Structure formats: structure tokens, C-alpha cells
Amino acid sequence: MARAARRPFVPRYLGVSVLLWGLLAIFGLLAVVGWIVLMVPSLSTVWTDQSLRSTFLPPFSEGYLLGTDNLGRNFAWRLTAGIGVSVFVGVLVAVISVVLGLVIGIFAGYFGRAADAGTNVVIDVTWAFPEILLAIVLAGVLGPGLEAVILALSLTGWAAFARIVRGEVLSLRERDYVAASRVLGYSKVTVSVRHLLPNLLPITMVMAVYFMAVAIVAEAGLSFLGLGAQPPTPSLGGILAQGRDYLNSSWWPVVLAGGALSIMVLVLNYVSDGLRDHLDPRRGVRR
Amino acid sequence: MTATAIDAPVVVEDLHLVRATARGTEDLVTGLSFELASGSALALVGESGSGKSLSALALMGLLPAGVTVAGGRISLFGRPSTDLTKRDWRRLRGTRLAMIFQDPMTSLDPCFKVGDQIVEAICAHEDIPRAEARTRAIDLLDQVKIADATRRIHAYPHELSGGLRQRVMIAAALALRPEILIADEPTTALDVTTQAAIVALVDELRRDLDLGVLWITHDLGVVAQLADRVAVLYAGEMVECTTREEIFRRPQHPYTVGLIDSARVREPGLPFGLIAGSVPEPGAWPQGCRFAPRCAIAADECQQHPALSGQQVHEVRCHFPGKAVLQ
């Protein structure tokens, strides 16, 4: 088997380059920020503190690195908080989608034809279901806010991943070591946890990061429409919505928030691709 | 092999194949020399890591990425292979030099009917109308003993059994009337009964078409049915080369003796023949004789890498040829 000749030297940990780990760490940090924003209201004055005398200050004004918005709030803090919230929501939705997708995908792929047929119907319906509609419905039931958005995105997002997992499981379950485990008398559940899950981990990591990107954009969109984060909770979508009204006087909310959104999605896609390359089984444990 | 016949279609001298790794270059095949004459069958016998498949790919100019020819010469129809341009190779492959592989499912395109694939191959090299190419395709399928050829040319690869697919491969390989056929373990993935039929077919075609056949295999039983000469490879080098009769009657190299011992049929209840240990990986070959760690008769001299000795008729790479015997 031909091996790649001389790969450029990139420090790696667990096969994944330090650069990718760094990026993942940054996103982890941002998620923590978002968690703090949402869960620790006592700190909220930092990004909600209004100062009606200092509205529409441009970036690099005295004391305000990124200026202020229409209510005089320190935009640097507000943007950071908004990014944190977006990332946090992204992580939460990604985790829920991935967990649901794994469980249902394994169930469909490994637990019999009836299970497969039944779940396929559920997957098809869910996949086709428009998340915006669900968000509106949930907003009506639970009241508008991030809970509705997170629920809506998670409840529709898992279906695509479940499909992928099911496909992987269909091929994994034919491996002899799965059969050997069953012949030893272990239950299907035990075999799923011990043998299927670890082999699904690479694709899970790749798709989780991808789902994060999707969720961040979706949440921004829903917040833009007013369904997501309610004022004064900051969110990129909300900032964009507000900024749109005052575009003539202050370009920086829209440009900076939009820019932050684009960069995050680009970076996440890059990380997702990078992970997929590194976790390619051909480079992995096999000879 | 010293003085090689220049007019043999395929002449390999001292072939040295290497692979680029993170730690430098790694030898895969060293000092390999053999020749293939028209109408005769040479079997390259070896196990994993012997370098037999790579040697065949080198003959076709189809070495995988990272593997290069670091030394030695390959002469194809009198011309050194290093002289050949990409266009020369395209003209050579399929027309004078053909190859069939182990897995016909990956060698045949599953999206196209088998007949069309043969016709494409013909039309790519010869300027004849498609209708004529199609007739030739049917004739070829007949030649490889596929029943009902007129109907079968419309079949897709997945509609045919493994044996039939392999026959189609052979038909496609012969479409342009090559002089040399390289067969890389073509029957390993087939049932024993199918294997016997394919081996018989290739043998018959060799005689009818005066083909030179290079048959790569690990199966000594197949060798016994088909080969005129046998070259045994171990860890990237040739350790013994002689005629088929001689190799089974008087194997000289301990590895050959061990192989025959492992492969032969014994009386029920007796232990199976084996060779202790396992084949060393490229890069981990011992400095002296590469077989010494597993050899029952190894001695101090074996720290020295043995050269190929003996006459043209029977060459061995061993310090003690003939000392190991079959029980």
C-alpha cells in the first residue's frame, strides 16, 4: 500500500493538527461566554448598559473600541456577547442533534427491519419539516425566545445525521468483531456502545462541527425575524435586525455582526473539513 | 541471470523498486532478474511482502504513487522501459502487453455493459467500425468459453458470476492480440472449481496464441498446473528459479521447501507443514539472508547476504542449497 511521501511537518495531537485543536478551543471558549451571558444575569449590565448620551459613537471612539449602538450600549461587549450566545446555541443544538441522531440512527440500522422501517418514516417527516415553521409554532406555545429556537433546530436537525449514522451502522454491523461480540452473548445495546459508537465517533465529530455552523446561521436568521433571542439578550441576528433600522447612521453593527457570522461559519466549515481529512480511516489504524 | 536473450519480449535485469517514506527510501524489491519468452509461462510465486505484484506493475508502468524504479532495467520488446514516453506506454498497454487482475469487479466498470467495454478498448487502438469491433468482441467471448456470447455482451458486470467476470477480463485483455499477458492472482478470489477452469483456459490460450504468460500467485498447486518455469520470491528478492519439474522434484532453497511442505496434502492426523515466524516487513529486512530468522538450517554464514548462484537452469540464493529437504 503506498503511503504519502513526506507530509509537511505539522504538530499533531491524536492525529488532529494543533491548529484545529486551537480553533475548537476558541469556539469552546466562546460557548462558555455565551453560557455566561444567558445564565448569569448579574453580569448583563456589561452589554445592556445604556447610555443615551453616547449613542451611535463610531468605532475607536474614546472608551468604546467598537463604538456604541442606537441605545449607547458598548458595542464591543454587545458583539462579544452576541457571538457567545450564537456559539452557545450552536453547540447546544449540535450536541442535541448529534446525540438524537446517533441513538435513532443506531436503532434504525441495527435493531431490525421493523425498527428501520418505522424510524425511516419518522426521519423522512422530520427532515422535510421546515424549522422556521416549527420555531414559529413553538414560539407561540412557549413564548418567543431562545428556548423555542433551540428546540426547533434540535428537533429538526437530527434527522440528516440519523440518516448518515444509519448508513455507517449498516456497514459496521457486518464486521466480524460485531458478530464475535454477539456470539459471546452480549446484547445488541452493549455491542452498540462498545463497538459501534467508537467507530462512529469520527463522523460524529465532523458532522457536529458542521451542524454548529448550520445552527448558528439558523439561529441568527430566526433571531433576525424576532423569534429568537429577545431584547435585551444580545444575539447576532438581533444585532443585525436592529442595525438594519439605523444603517444610515451606524454601519458598524451590521457590518461587524455580519462579518462575525460569516467568519465563524467559514472557520467551522474549515474545521469540519480538516477533521474529516484527519479522521479518514485510510490514514488511521489500518495498515 | 547473466546473459539475457535480447529477443525475449520481456527482460528484467536487477530490478530495484523503492518506496518513499517519512524515514527515507525503503526497498521493496531488490536484484530481481527474469525473462519471459513468447509461448511460455513463468510463475512468480510468493506470499505477502514478496514484491511479486509490484514487479508485475513495474512491467506495465503502473507502479502506485510513491513507488519508483531505483535501479535495474526493464526491456519491453527490445526497448528499455525508461525510454518509453506516456504515448509509447499507451500504445504498448493492451496491444502488446496486457494485464488481468485479482478482482474483476473493480477492473470492469460497473456502469457499462461488458461488451461495450471490450468494444471501447478495441476502438481506442484500432481504427475499425464499431460493428466490426462488436463482432470481434463476440468472438472473444466465445474464445474464453462464455456460452451464449451474443446475449452476454449486453450484460453488466454485476449480473455475471465471478468466474464469468474473470473470463470477460481475459477477453478484454486479449482483444488487441497481445504477445504478453500478465496475470496478477486472477483466480485467488474464485472458487476452486472456477479456478481450475480459468487456469485451463489461460493455458490453452497460451498455446493457441503463443502468448507469454507471467502468472503471479501464492498457490503452488496452480503453479503445478500451468507453469513452465517458476521463480520463488521472498521479501523482495528471488530466492529460487527453475523449471516446474525441478522445483517440485528438487527444491533447493529452504523457503521453497517450507512452502511445498505447507501446501502439500498429507496423511490425515499428521501435523501440517509450516514455516515458523512471519514474513518481515519492507524496511525490517535482515542484513544478511532475509530468510535466515525463519530458516531451520541457518548458520553463521547466513549473516552474509547470499548471491544468486547456480546455472541458468536452476538458480538459488542460499549458502546451503539443497541442504533442507522435505520430510
Added chain:
Amino acid sequence: MTQAIEISALVKEYHLGRGHVLRAVDDVSFTVQAGETFGIVGESGSGKTTLARMLLRLVRPTSGRMDVLGVDPWQASRAEKTAYHRLMQVVFQDPYSSMNPRMRIGSIVAEGVRRSTAARDTAAEIERLLGLVGLPTRYAQLYPHQLSGGQRQRVAIARALAVQPKVLVADEPVSALDVSMRGQILNLIADLQRDLGLTVLFISHDLGVVRQMCQRVIVMHQGRIVEQGDPSQIFTSPQQEYTRTLVASTPVVPVAP
């Protein structure tokens, strides 16, 4: 000699679309004596693998009865089913896919040890089993890709023996190995069979190996048993046409007298 296995009229049908029914195993009946090495010979499509999977409780038969040391695994109670898995174990053909590439050898064997009833020190037991198959203890730290094919098969045998089975199903255990290494595994199986009193079901396509290894054999073709009996006899004077073709096709290495 007591009877270890009795198979009666075993059938496995697969329903492929449009009314096609494939009888992978078609009315197969045979018995296996305790402590013998019983061969099942067939080519692809013969049904031998499906038969093995039914014996191992991986595939449910369409009809027929199985009796393994007094237990019918398909009619058994829950407790009997658990016990069944300690009666019968398997070694698969492909040493590459028969173990999880992400698990160390020690964990792979431990998977078997944990199912055995005798409570004992797992680490010591792993050491004992590895020794039984001729592997040094330090191999427990290695991953499958660091071992050769033959060594992996030894690990597979160690895992199978962990539960101290009475019956070992060896499904083409050496077909994927280099020729010079086959003898190591075959002799190991023969030695273990003798030392532990195992009943071995040896599945292969190679009549030559089966002849040397097994006391009795059945030859399968397209789901049915076409011939059965003493392997030497079948080799020298096959009765059925298919068996004759099989014997004639089996390549024989000529050995000088």
C-alpha cells in the same frame, strides 16, 4: 462417543423481491460426535456460512431443529440462551475484521473473559489464554494492526476459548493467511482440540486441508449436502458428480517420492 450436535432438516430461506425465494440452506441434516473434528466443505453459495451462522445463533432458521449438547438455541429459555453462548464459540475467516481496530488485544480477549462463569482474575486469565495460543503476555498492550494475520487469528482463538466452550466453529480460519503460516494455526487448532477435548466444526473450501484435519465431512452445494463421510474416502473415490468436480479441481502440490 456421545453425540454433541444434531441438525435435522434445517432450512434457511431468503425472500428477495418479486417472489424469488433463495434457499441458502436446504433441508440439511447431520450429526457431530463429541470431541471430533467435523468438516463442512463447500464453495461460495453452498450455504456453509449460513449454516454456521445459524449454529452460532446469529441467523434464525426458517425451519428445522438444532440440538447442541441438549440445547436447541432457538427454542431455549433465556437462561439457556445465555448458557448456549458459552457452549459454542467461533473463529472467523478474516483476521482483519474480526477484531475492533480501536481496542487493544488485552481488551479484546477480556471481552471473552468477562463472559466466562468462573470468577477469576481477569489479567491472569488473559495471560493464560494468550499463552495457550502461543502469544507472549506483552502482546496484550498492542493494537490489532501491529500484529500479523496469523497472530491475529491466535488472538481470535484466545477470545473464543475464554468462555471455555465445548464446540468451536472455525469458519475458514486460515484462508486469509499466507500459506506458510497456515500450518501454525491449523496445528494450534488441532492441539487445542486434543488438549481441551473440543468438538470442532471446520468449515473450508479446501478439501485437501479438510482431509488432513477432519474425521468426518459433509460436502455442501447450493444449500444441500451432496455427500458425507470419511474425508479420505471422498477424496479418493467421490461418489457424486459435484464432489468429483471438486476433487478434480483441487490443486495438488506434487511431491517427489
